Amino acid sequence: METPCMPALEMSPAVHATVVSDRREPAPGIVIVGVRAPQLAASIRAGQFVMAVPPSGERVSTALGVYEVEGDRVSLMLVVVGPRTRELALLSDGDSLALLGPLGNGFDCDSLGDDVALVAGGVGVAPMLLPARDLVARGARVTLYYGARTARALVDIALFEAVGATVVTATDDGTLGHHGYVTDVLARDGARHSAIAACGPSPMLRSVARVARQLDLRAQLSLEETFACGVGACWGCVVPLDRSSAQAPKFPDAAAGESRDYVHARICKEGPVFWAHELRW
Amino acid sequence: MVDTQPSLATNLGGLLLSAPTLMGSGCYGSGEEYAPFIDLARIGGVVLKSVTRLPRLGNDAPRLVPVASGLLNAIGLQNPGIDSYLANDVAKFADRPCAIVGSVAGFAIEDFGDVTERLAARAEIDAIEINISCPNVAHEGETFACDPKLAERATQAARARTKKPLIVKLSPNVTDIASIARVVEAAGADALAVVNTVRGMSIDVDRQAPKLGNVTGGLSGAAIRPIAVLAVWEVARAVRIPILGQGGIETARDALEFVLAGATAISVGTGNFTDPRAPITIADGIRAYLAARGCASIEEIVGAANPGYLARR
Incomplete structure (x- = not known):
């Protein structure tokens, strides 16, 4: 199947010295931090990410998807899972925060057609607002399939509706929308869509890939992985990718016994967005 | 106080560095990945990712596990192999405004000789580091650095x-690093990189399985700094060739510990993953430290805390 390449970087990334302008906690453990970052706001595109330098100077930096972009404000959504995210969650107005970005290759909204299913699990919803806005702006119909553990963890549904998306929800505990996985709803109702774009935990993305195959739809998946550098230097965040993918890094035929039909692509550099049918995971 | 700024220039076994800060192999790509974030003219140089005779796809994911005060990695020497590397990659290093050190890894003694010769023949490469201490390949990667005879023969092969x-580049996973250092010095090394990562592992208690795809990995970051400082201290008392100190350096004061133990230059690896501006703040901090003590050059304080080192020079 011929698939276009994800859009390449248009602007060189940089270190952005930003100042926190606002902070809110829409659900326990989920924090949205807004910063003033005019250059980043002007250059970042749907599905790209930033690395947040830890204010303490300890521990490696943290990869975060960009949530909102308006004017010179950029916001980041994070879920507190460990010491690195806890530190970022404690930021408040006026604090400084260094961000590296924009990084990676984002969603290719132009090849998603005109009736797009966006699928998000948990804070995987963060990088979905920009493509929702972009897709609606070019006349596409957008449905956000949004799943989380419980109703309280489904944040900012009204914001997605405000940009013109229809929101379909699912919760593990049945407190809002479908009782079960969001991918169950996608499998049931998704046949009418032109393509899928998804972000969330790995098990959900694998499930999206399966559903996409069943529905004969193409899917762009934004993968989640532990990054060290975030800029393509350390090769720590790889995924096996079809050699014939336009995103596959050039690599010679491997040694005897190792020659395979895939190469290791860096999620931070060639990704984080890949076509589901090109992944060999 | 001296009138002029102290000099950070140093000589690492014939490799002249404008600053004592090298970027550790495997952590910095070829430098171009970090060029958007810092001025590469302000670092001493980049030690390139290790290259082997044949292409290697590297280990299965996951390759990284963040742990307390450090990072476990098991990349597995992913690289395109020396043929492709010479044909497609090396020419791009010509315009780097800092030293470029090629890194060679191998699985047989002759790999160190053959790959070193082909890589070192290129004008873009200023020096060679042989990685005889990679802990993350299935067999024989680290063996060279843990066996004095193999360390000697790998060094001789490259030297010739x-x-x-x-x-x-020496391994910390040995009983007596000083004895290995002596053998490698006698075999013709111009400098020693001390140290590579410390072997480690982490287990997912929910899945009841190792977290890394490779099961075991190499630990880097602040967690290993005291181990690395001690290794430099011991090696500095055992040899006369200069030492490239590395292991968990994040700040100027961390770097100074290594210099005072006897390192002529230092390498930053995992520290770049916290903040890519670290090498510049480290160099600036060392300069301020020297100025405050009236030192004209970093060379004046190498080994200053290690009487055993000073007695040998």
């Missing part, structure tokens, strides 16, 4: 095939 400065 290049006149460029030869750095040998």
Whole structure:
């Protein structure tokens, strides 16, 4: 199947010295931090990410998807899972925060057609607002399939509706929308869509890939992985990718016994967005 | 106080560095990945990712596990192999405004000779580091650095095939690093990189399985700094060739510990993953430290806390 390449970087990334302008906690453990970052706001595109330098100077930096972009404000959504995210969650107005970005290759909204299913699990919803806005702006119909553990963890549904998306929800505990996985709803109702774009935990993305195959739809998946550098230097965040993918890094035929039909692509550099049918995971 | 700024220039076994800060192999790509974030003219140089005779796809994911005060990694020497590397990659290093050190890894003694000769023959490469201490390959990666005889033969093999400065990267996973250092010095090394990562592992208690795809990995970051400082201290008392100190350096004061223990230059690896501006703040901090003590050059304080080192020079 011929698939276009994800859009390449248009602007060189940089270190952005930003100042926190606002902070809110829409659900326990989920924090949205807004910063003033005019250059980043002007250059970042749907599905790209930033690395947040830890204010303490300890521990490696943290990869975060960009949530909102308006004017010179950029916001980041994070879920507190460990010491690195806890530190970022404690930021408040006026604090400084260094961000590296924009990084990676984002969603290719132009090849998603005109009736797009966006699928998000948990804070995987963060990088979905920009493509929702972009897709609606070019006349596409957008449905956000949004799943989380419980109703309280489904944040900012009204914001997605405000940009013109229809929101379909699912919760593990049945407190809002479908009782079960969001991918169950996608499998049931998704046949009418032109393509899928998804972000969330790995098990959900694998499930999206399966559903996409069943529905004969193409899917762009934004993968989640532990990054060290975030800029393509350390090769720590790889995924096996079809050699014939336009995103596959050039690599010679491997040694005897190792020659395979895939190469290791860096999620931070060639990704984080890949076509589901090109992944060999 | 001296009138002029103290000099950070140093000589690592014939490799002349404008600053004592090298970027550790495997952590910095070829430098171009970090060029958007810092001025590469302000670092001493980049030690390139290790290259092997044949292409290697590297280990299965996951390759990284963040742990307390450090990072476990098991990349597995992913690289395109020396043929492709010479044809497609090396020419791009010509315009780097800092030293470029090629890194060679191998699975047989002759790999160190053959790959070193071909890489060192290129004008873009200023020096060679042989990585005889990679802990993350299935067999024989680290064996060379843990066996004095193999360490000697790997060093001799590389030495025989290049006149460029030869750095040998030692493993901390040995009982007596000083004895290995002596053998490698006698075999013709110009400098020693001390140290590579410390072997480690982490287990997912929910899945009841190792977290890394490779099961075991190499630990880097602040967690290993005291181990690395001690290794530099011990090696500095055992040899006369210069030492490239590395292991968990994040700040100027961390770097100074290594210099005072006897390192002529230092390497930053995992520290770049916290903040890519670290090498510049480290260099600036060392300069301020020297100025405050009236030192004209970093060379004046190498080994200053290690009487055993000073007695040998």
